[in-house]
Amino acid sequence: MKNIKQSEIDLVAKVFSDVFDKYDLMNDIMSLGVHRIWKKNMIDWMNPQKGSCLIDVGSGTGDIAKSFLERIKFQGKVTCVEPNKLMLKTGKRKLKNLNKIEWIAASAEKLPLESENFDLYSVSFGIRNFSNINQSLKEAKRVLKKGGRIFCLEFSKVENEILKKLYKTYSRSIPHIGKYVTGKSEPYEYLINSIDKFYNQEELSEIFKKNGFYKVEYRNLSGGIAAIHSGWKI
Ligand SMILES: C[S@@+](CC[C@H](N)C(=O)[O-])C[C@H]1O[C@@H](n2cnc3c(N)ncnc32)[C@H](O)[C@@H]1O
Numbered sequence: 001m002k003n004i005k006q007s008e009i010d011l012v013a014k015v016f017s018d019v020f021d022k023y024d025l026m027n028d029i030m031s032l033g034v035h036r037i038w039k040k041n042m043i044d045w046m047n048p049q050k051g052s053c054l055i056d057v058g059s060g061t062g063d064i065a066k067s068f069l070e071r072i073k074f075q076g077k078v079t080c081v082e083p084n085k086l087m088l089k090t091g092k093r094k095l096k097n098l099n100k101i102e103w104i105a106a107s108a109e110k111l112p113l114e115s116e117n118f119d120l121y122s123v124s125f126g127i128r129n130f131s132n133i134n135q136s137l138k139e140a141k142r143v144l145k146k147g148g149r150i151f152c153l154e155f156s157k158v159e160n161e162i163l164k165k166l167y168k169t170y171s172r173s174i175p176h177i178g179k180y181v182t183g184k185s186e187p188y189e190y191l192i193n194s195i196d197k198f199y200n201q202e203e204l205s206e207i208f209k210k211n212g213f214y215k216v217e218y219r220n221l222s223g224g225i226a227a228i229h230s231g232w233k234i
Contacts, residue, residue, distance in 0.1 A: 009131045013084060015187040016060075020086040022182045024061055024094075029181060030174055030188075036063075038221050039124060042153045042228050043067045045219065050075040052119040055143060057081045057108045057136070058126020062091035065101050068122075074100055079118070083107045108136035116145045124153040128198045137211035144233040150213060156220065156227035157200040163223045171195070201227050 019026060027035050042064070048054065050072045056064045059080035068078055079102045082088040092103050106112050108123070108130045121140045130136045140150050158164045171192050178188030199207065201218050204227075208216045213231025220227050 011190065012129045012131075015190050016084040016087050018184055019178075019182055019187045020061075020084065020090050023087065023090070024063075026178065026181055026188075029177060034222065035125075038153060038226050038228075039063055039067055041219075041221060042122065042124065042151055043071050045228060045230065046120060046122070046149070046151050048072050048076065048120060052076045053079075053117070054120040054122060055079045055081060055111075055113070055118045056122045056124070057111070057140070058123050058129065059091060059103075060087050060124075060126070062095045062101065064122050064124050065091075066095055066098065069098060069100055074098075076100065077102070079104060079113070081106050081108065081111060107131070108139060110135075111139045111143055113143050115142050118143050119145060119148050121148065121150045122152070123150075125155070127152050127154050127204075128194050133207060134211055137208065137213070141212050141233050146233060148233045150208070150229075150231050150233075152204075152208075152229045153221075153226060154204070154229070155195040155198060156204070156224050158224040160223055163225075167225060201229075204229055 048068055048071055052072065053076060054068050056078055059065060059082045062080055065078040065080050077100050080091060081104045083106060085105055088103055088105055095101060109132050121144055127133060158167050174192055175185040175188040179185040205216045205218055208229055208231045214234050216229065216231040218227045218229045
């Protein structure tokens with residue numbers, strides 16, 4: 001998969017502008033609530049310590065920020081970076097009582113932030129949408145402190161043939177569910193196609209390594225429907 005073109009950047013922006021108000025609801029419906037377990041799995045692996053600083057990029061409506069802050073009993077900080085103003089506004093409103101979150105309207109490829117400022121970097125179901133993954137990972141590495149760690153939760157590739165068939169059949173119903181709930185099927189067609197075209201676990205690991213992360217590992221979730229990748233800046 002190559003870096004995507006301007007027309008595709010516009011398409012991604014339109015997709016999220018079309019669904020921002022039903023984004024959380026659709027996540028729960030499409031994944032039957034499982035996305036919450038996957039996000040919790042990422043926070044479990046991250047095992048954040050009190051006082052740590054997280055940057056969550058492609059933060060959407062802020063699920064990771066909330067979960068992270070709850071885990072460290074609100075003794076730390078999160079910077080949520082999200083280019084879509086409607087998603088960002090929805091997140092800000094949803095988490096208005098959490099004053100440990102800074103919200104920034106920006107893209108992963110160009111973070112308007114100082115270098116070596118964060119202990120942890122996370123991206124959850126966002127990297128697939130980034131227009132330039134290599135540039136985004138370079139930026140991730142730049143803003144992480146030495147000894148900092150990146151975590152990436154993303155849809156991935158199922159290996160078991162039976163599960164693969166079941167998942168494929170279920171995936172085909174998602175645009176119909178999307179149409180029923182939000183009145184639009186196109187954003188969900190984009191979602192299914194983008195998952196299909198995306199890298200497998202090993203390919204994504206190689207990209208992390210190529211961009212200077214060390215000790216890159218991944219863990220499959222639900223048989224590889226999703227995976228969490230992690231790497232260190234040293
Ligand atoms: C599928 S949502 C995931 C939201 C949230 N992280 C979650 O797990 O629920 C992907 C998000 O990535 C954002 N996004 C798209 N392109 C981006 C980019 N180049 N840089 C940062 N975020 C981007 C979208 O606007 C959208 O809010």
